[in-house]
Amino acid sequence: MRAVIVYESMYGNTHLVADAIGAGLGSTFDVQVVPVAQATPEILADASLVVVGGPTHIHGMSRAATRKAAVEGADKPGSLLELDPDAPGPGLREWFGSLGRYPAKAAAFDTRLHGPAAMTGQASKGIVIVPVNFALAGKCVVFRTAPDTLLAVYSHGQVSFQVDHVDEELREGWSVLVHGHAHPVTDERDIRRLEVRTRLTPWAGGARDVFVRITPSQISGRGI
């Protein structure tokens, strides 16, 4: 009987768990532990058991943008994180999407800890701040991004937007903070109107065709 353990791992933890599960099943099964990229239909074909695991990223399976963030985290100067050799591979989410039907029994695991927030982490510690260039359209703030960015992942929900200006010579400055709801603009006519009205060109390179509109619910500011 064959068992295949499929893992996705950025920093090696899920890989270690997969190896441990493989070792545990070794007395009953002929075990193969493989990263997602090697979990081909041929490997799965005659398996009686398939066990699949991946890291928890933003309360779910990873996406291209969260894997990119994980790589950037490891690349930061002074970071103690090391990338797993198979980290650049595809994620489980994409793999599931391409998977055929197999008669094997299946089980899944992930890396999320269940417990008090102090143990599992706090959402507030995961706040992401990303610089954007923007325009105003009526009472709304508009910016553009690409579909595979963190901004696109978070482009639907409550956000805070801040714009600052500092004049060091005059020792003056101001800051405006907007709380509101972000939503991607999907209507083609609406997108054309925003393109013409705002002439918004992203400073960051590449095609950034996703328009995101922030509708303010609260605006505050201060100046010195």
Ligand SMILES: Cc1cc2nc3c(=O)[nH]c(=O)nc-3n(C[C@H](O)[C@H](O)[C@H](O)COP(=O)(O)O)c2cc1C
């Ligand atoms: C972008 C990113 C998002 C994450 N989001 C969560 C999360 O929502 N909940 C959680 O418990 N852990 C989260 N984690 C922590 C990972 O699940 C944890 O680092 C895990 O050990 C990674 O497994 P790996 O070493 O196999 O990549 C996140 C890690 C990254 C890099």
